[in-house]
Amino acid sequence: MSEEPTTRRGIPEATVARLPVYLRALSSLADRGVRTVSSEELATAAGVNSAKLRKDLSHLGSYGVRGVGYDVDYLLYQISRELGLTQDWPVAIVGIGNLGHALAGYGGFATRGFRVVALFDADPSVVGQTVAGLRVRSVDELVDFAREVPIAIGVVATPAGPAQSVCDQLVAAGVRSVLNFAPCVLQVPDGVDVRKVDLSTELQILAFHEQRKAPADPSEAVNE
Amino acid sequence: MSEEPTTRRGIPEATVARLPVYLRALSSLADRGVRTVSSEELATAAGVNSAKLRKDLSHLGSYGVRGVGYDVDYLLYQISRELGLTQDWPVAIVGIGNLGHALAGYGGFATRGFRVVALFDADPSVVGQTVAGLRVRSVDELVDFAREVPIAIGVVATPAGPAQSVCDQLVAAGVRSVLNFAPCVLQVPDGVDVRKVDLSTELQILAFHEQRKAPADPSEAVNE
């Protein structure tokens, strides 16, 4: 009756990054009325290797039944809980341009676990508008606002220029998780997480690989 | 399954993913008139370890000068060339909803290397509209269109439902690089690359880490 060295504390980052994919695949299965799923089926739906899926899930606990598979609803709940989606996370979006609009209206937020509680912008002509049912506030009110309504996750949807300043204000408001859509690197103090979503980066990575596919000839480049 | 971790000329995938970041940092430096940069400075700007930066760059060649650093313009060109940005890649966006609108109007495409050549949507009430200077075409015209105007990169900005079907049509049209914004896994044949940009996934990863922070003292503000 001693310590399990692996689980509980340390879930590998690579695993965490895949949990949302499993979650989505499971939701889809649940919607179709599937009650039980094998690692092979779920792995195919998630686009990964089944051994990898099993190892990933084993980090959460032993939620499968040998010879049977995984109970879809139970696994859904366990992954949701592990990801912290059994509670609602208040989200604030800063920068209500084209992208900010799209984000504010995006149903993806509404999916379990996240709630957009405030919109901010620096442009006086945008402040005061109503977007997706929320009044756009001045970014200057950010820190004050956060005193009354805590913000768990800040979304930076501004151009690159003001992004660092906006990020600093989010941090000053107590935000420790930032999702950055601006095309720049954000500097944050220890304890603050930043994740970047970047169209240009993704395109450039695709371009790199595309460039190497030059021979559009199936008979070529089979070996080595 | 040719899921090779490194590319043919031996550039690790992890390195490729960081090249766009270096590129951006270098552009910023160039705009400010900086002519030469050390690995330490560039690494700080890019938010990475300097040894990692040097090793990454060493995969492209020996473009630095010991005792001096890297010539900003020269390195900019070399990375651009490696990423395939010295040519223009024709991009098609499918799904002109909120997100598609934002993408079509996003300057990030125009900057360098990418050109949006066509917009597609399935909704008859959207088809025919002009968005960002382009007429929205019916998605049914996709394959025919691609016969006249080649498409290198297809952007899927539809809801999850039609995403796989849209992707199949892109592949049928000869597209071998897909950027997927739809919240689902796309199945593609060998030789086709898919990269996923997913708001929900990123939020969920942030939520996971957020949940593990918080020694339960939300009132305490990080200050000074």
Next chain:
DNA sequence: GTGACTTTGTGCGTACGTTCACAAGTGCTT
């Protein structure tokens, strides 16, 4: 209860990624 069958959970070899630390190379100063 027994045995055939199914599927999980994981030990292990391999490959990949990151960081340290330093030799090797470059420019500047004297």
Next chain:
DNA sequence: AAGCACTTGTGAACGTACGCACAAAGTCAC
């Protein structure tokens, strides 16, 4: 021309990730 200050490029060590293959553990039929 020699020494010094600086920075790159990389060998080596360590850590992480992946996927195979299989024992363990369960179900089901009878």
